[in-house]
Amino acid sequence: MTPCFGQITVAHYLAVGAVLFVAGIACMMTKRNALGVLMGVELVLNGANVNFVAFGSDYLRPQSLGLDGHLMALFVIVLAAAEAAVALAIVLNFYNSRASIDVDRADHLKG
């Protein structure tokens, strides 16, 4: 673990991204509130963004992805906003028609 505490490298950023990613996945798996699941999705996307920015950073590696990393991160941010809007609209619809936001209640099609 000694390389951990030296200079900051891409690997450190990847580790942060990994923690965010796994926290998001766990949120998606455990939360009963539909909005909690949405928050998990946001965490996952941010973990991926941290990875992109780390690979595109000129401060961490001599030759990096450069602008490509930054632009990918930008597009991910925009798409995340779009997806959050639609997901929220769906969740609000669900709440209005079922008076519940519990995802366990969404079992109408269950056999």
Added chain:
Amino acid sequence: MFAAIDWQAAFFWLFALISCGFALAVLFTPNIVHMASYLIVSLGAVAGLFFLAGAEFVGAMQLMLYVGGTLVLLVFGVMLTSRSNFIRMKTGGGEWILTLFVGGALLLLLLRTAFLVDGWRIPLGQASPPADASTTTRIGLALSGVRLDGGNGYLLPFVIISMHLLVVLIGAAYLARAKRSADGGQPVDRNLMR
């Protein structure tokens, strides 16, 4: 003594601990409003990480769009559905065990991979980093299709995203409209804002 501290590493650890810590807090707290607040702090710290990595524009976009836009939307949703019995919802123990198992395995795998590749583990060292972190003009030019450093322009994704956002805008507005009840009376609207 202070001069010997690697300030970039210190700030990295600060932001990393805040973002990871609050992300785990989002995971473990059952109160939905607290989750939203912790998520805001976590994503703000991620913006700080972006600034540290030299991505000024992306960091500012993260603050403006993600924290100031997407999360405001999420918090709105939380407020609109915050009836007292939905604020705290606990999950059963069996699910937690499965989650910890799967999540732990994935985390170990990702961490091992992160520290495995040599090219990712070697720090910049003595090579001096570029002094100019202003990527804004270059990003603007790249989005218009002009790339100076030999890559591809991003004009097509840019236009596709604009169409995509237009579609999402119309779709979300349609999905979230106030529904009229069957007999044509007042619209059925449980939202707080009329």
Added chain:
Amino acid sequence: MAEFFDTSLHLPTWLACLLAALVHCGLILSLVGTGAAVFIWMERKVAGRIQDRLGPTRTGGRFGWLQSPADGLKLLTKEDLVPGSADAMLFRVAPYVSFTASFTPFLALPFADGWVAQHLHTGVFFVLAVLSLEVFGVILAGYASGSKWSLFGAMRESAQVVSYEVPLKLCVVIPVLLCGTLDLIAIGNMQAGWMSNWLVFHDPFTFLAFWIYFTCGVASVNRAPFDLAEAESELVAGFHTEYSGLRWGFFFMAEYGSMFLVSCLCSVLFLGGWHGPIPLFDLLGWSYGQEETVFRLTGYLANLAGCVNLILKGVLGVTVMIWVRWTLPRLRIDQVMTTCLKYCVPLAAICFVGVLSWQLLGLRGPNDLIPVAPRGVAGVREGWVRKAEAAERQAQGERTAAAGRRVAARSEKVGG
């Protein structure tokens, strides 16, 4: 300033940076705090005069100077209440979130040429991004108070703030477009010279954009006539109903701080910033040139006058906001939303297209009346276009070279 501490006093770098940061933060905090105190006094006096009465006249002599410190003392000594059904942690955190989001953008706001706490290349962006975080304080406060008036008020207020951010940012993009940079110091320096050089007079669309920006700025800090969410006759006090004492004081400072910030940003972007209507110090030869780095007393005085100039313009903006508050009737929430979506957004978009066309057609405006001696930075506008053209030509050259190589490779394959 950090360099001054480092080289003159021979302090280690980290201490020099820390001291510089502390001095900057202290200056800005005192500016915002004093500003809030002065603005509340001014509001009461101006409101009084508009309503044909005098306002505070007793504390501190004829003009009621000490009214603000007296109010501050009263707030400090009030009982610290947290309602029973409140979410205690969020209730306590919300005022600080609001105040932080209101105070932080000042760190990137230049008060004179080079006088900025942190010189960011993406200054405009940073200011707007942090301003948009203030809505969280409002929402958290409204929810955490545990009362439905607060929640209603908070939802309406945050919906209004978030909606008005769109035309606000569209209007801010217009000066950025004209100057080709997000750097606030560069935008300010581009308006050096006489009053005709201000960006508000660049073309009719910029003029219109200035008024739309001001309207959207007033709406986004929830001032009348857009203050339905916190009006006494509507929702008690909106999201800060349950707050009293110093906690309420923080919200209050955040509101006046945001008003001052929006005004100062407006003056930097449109009204010439620290450059006055008459370029007094340029004519006297006192102001720093482009390449000067040595400290000069006359240069310092010129910068100080610029700083005072900017603050005066900001105070003028706040006075206009106060004046409008006590003159116009309050808008209903649906009228507020209609104004944003049906009037401000299309007008801002039309202004944007208009400014673009004006630039493209190369039309002249009042900015060309009195040509300004190029200070180097004043050439940024043309310089940006030239730089982009050079970049395009280079990219074009690379593309033709690459195409030539591809043709050569193909003919080689065919031939060989």
